[in-house]
Amino acid sequence: MNTTYDVKFWEIQRRKDRKTLSFLVRWTVDRKAKSKSFRTKGLAESFLSDLRQAAKAGEASDVTAGLPLSMLAAEQPAGPTFLEFAQTYVLSRWRTSAARTRETDVYGLLSLVADLPNRPPDGDMRELLRSHALLPVDRRPELPHALVSVLAWLQKASLPLADLQDPRVVRAALDAISVTFTGKDAAANTVRRKREVLHHLLELAVEQKELSANPLQAVKWTPPKAAATIDPRTVVNPEQARALLAAVPAIGRTRGGRLHGMFACMYYAALRPEEAAGLRRQNCGLPEEGWGLLTVEKARPQANKRWTNSGETHDLRGLKHRAKDDTREIPIPPVLVAVLRTHIDRYGVAGDGGLFRTSKGRPFSSSAYSAVWQEARRRALTAEQVASALASRPYDLRHAAVSLWLNAGVPATEVAKRAGHSVDVLLRVYAKCIEGQRGRANRQISEALLQ
The missing domain is CATH 1.10.443.10 (Intergrase catalytic core)
Structure with missing residues (x-):
């Protein structure tokens, strides 16, 4: 781990360039810029205060994460991130699945991410998941240079799998699979297939003791009705x-x-x-x-x-x-x-x-x-x-x-x-x-x- 005591802080910045108002905490670690956004000014001030107190106490900070060692340990998620477990899920089904089923599995998996700065375009994240990150390691082509930073951001921003125990996170995931890339309502059969993929992934998480129960069962959400007959x-x-x-x-x-x-x-x-x-x-x-x-x-x-x-x-x-x-x-x-x-x-x-x-x-x-x-x-x-x-x-x-x-x-x-x-x-x-x-x-x- 690379650590340093060279830490400097900036004033909290109020951001209006997003759909929801946010407050940005900015600081540097070993002259490398770091930032984190919060939905309220109080949360931003509390986080900045923790950073200042750690620096005042003479605590070293991790250069890569940008956090004091005590805060870094506290922020480490218990268990895998959603991205990490999605990779486990795809690999567990690969050998016994047909090619089209493998494709459906990957296309049905969305990226559940935190609201971190410098978010890559959604299209780049989808391309990364489908052509690299959600393939078995021996099937992954060389990562294009343009997607290196996208992978780094996604690995950092991916929510802990345990966060899906919060019904609000599950509902956000279900809402995400209900629309197309352009924001329009997705076809009923598409929504149904994607929900099935999410359901199977969470069932595997329960089986492997990562979750105590499938959180989909706790959310009252009705998928669009799909046609079951030939027109x-x-x-x-x-x-x-x-x-x-x-x-x-x-x-x-x-x-x-x-x-x-x-x-x-x-x-x-x-x-x-x-x-x-x-x-x-x-x-x-x-x-x-x-x-x-x-x-x-x-x-x-x-x-x-x-x-x-x-x-x-x-x-x-x-x-x-x-x-x-x-x-x-x-x-x-x-x-x-x-x-x-x-x-x-x-x-x-x-x-x-x-x-x-x-x-x-x-x-x-x-x-x-x-x-x-x-x-x-x-x-x-x-x-x-x-x-x-x-x-x-x-x-x-x-x-x-x-x-x-x-x-x-x-x-x-x-x-x-x-x-x-x-x-x-x-x-x-x-x-x-x-x-x-x-x-x-x-x-x-x-x-x-x-x-």
């Missing part, structure tokens, strides 16, 4: 789906043609985009006539390279909500069998049997296939439909498929099996997309009224 306005009918798929092959030099089969799998087999991206030739039973069979065993979700195990943008993962080596069999109609046979004849397969890849043999990025999809919408739909939510995302093809099966009278148990849902989730999520329920209900009520 029927996004679901295309069979004629619209055929028109959209027919428009895809003509887009670009070869990109549309290479993606046609992938989109067809989303509609005719209700595959998720990452499941279609992970489909291989050995997963496809494609007879010359009649129905075929897809055996889905892997998904290839996209994420930033910093989150994946392979260091590539796509990792091979097991199926969503399934055991590691579980598979799902999906009978496919002759129209999809024909599409896939044509695709394989025209473009072949990758070394591992993968079906859908770029002309350079790489998996398609979500931005690439989304751009093709938007162009297909412009070619196949009316201007009014293009401006609407109708099939606004490739994922909506899956919704259209499941809705079609339910409306065709396929038992919910069979639809759930093919789509990879539980029956409960299936009926809850797609309740608004099942046509004919209102008419049947009205007839039943009319019959009852006549009795």
Whole structure:
């Protein structure tokens, strides 16, 4: 520890450059400027008095912290800071989490900091957390020079984890996750995911005896209600789906043609985009006539390279909500069998049997296939439909498929099996997309009224 007796003090400064009035105590330690702000003048005067008394008593001060040794010991937090425990939390979940889950965890963690001078821009702090501070040590790139001071400030300003036992701090954290970076209300699903991350972090703190109880339970705070069902306005009918798929092959030099089969799998087999991206030739039973069979065993979700195990943008993962080596069999109609046979004849397969890849043999990025999809919408739909939510995302093809099966009278148990849902989730999520329920209900009520 580097100490000195060279300490000088300045008068308290009243600050009006912030949203709330504050009072700044300024002093120097070994000719290095130090400062600390307080919300009231009384607190500022008390702190300055403690500094003066320690210097008058001949007490040495720590050059780095700028405090007399007695005050430095008193200010040391009991237990980790929020930043330190956030690093522990991310590391504890890293090995067993998918890349997108790792990304969600880090994006859901905010910086709980004290109101110290020289606060860096919020954007710089977010960049530091996501690209360096909240990654495992062996994954951290070299810290850019511009972020060195940001890290130093954040380490100094991060609140002790124990401060979350104060309901006011917890409420401030919940309020922070409820708005976007521009101060607008965040989407309900975003708020829900971020609260889940905070909840899991605090549960780990309880498990590791850093907190006696999860402080979220002591705060009466209601998150915005998130939609739990599919919006029927996004679901295309069979004629619209055929028109959209027919428009895809003509887009670009070869990109549309290479993606046609992938989109067809989303509609005719209700595959998720990452499941279609992970489909291989050995997963496809494609007879010359009649129905075929897809055996889905892997998904290839996209994420930033910093989150994946392979260091590539796509990792091979097991199926969503399934055991590691579980598979799902999906009978496919002759129209999809024909599409896939044509695709394989025209473009072949990758070394591992993968079906859908770029002309350079790489998996398609979500931005690439989304751009093709938007162009297909412009070619196949009316201007009014293009401006609407109708099939606004490739994922909506899956919704259209499941809705079609339910409306065709396929038992919910069979639809759930093919789509990879539980029956409960299936009926809850797609309740608004099942046509004919209102008419049947009205007839039943009319019959009852006549009795």
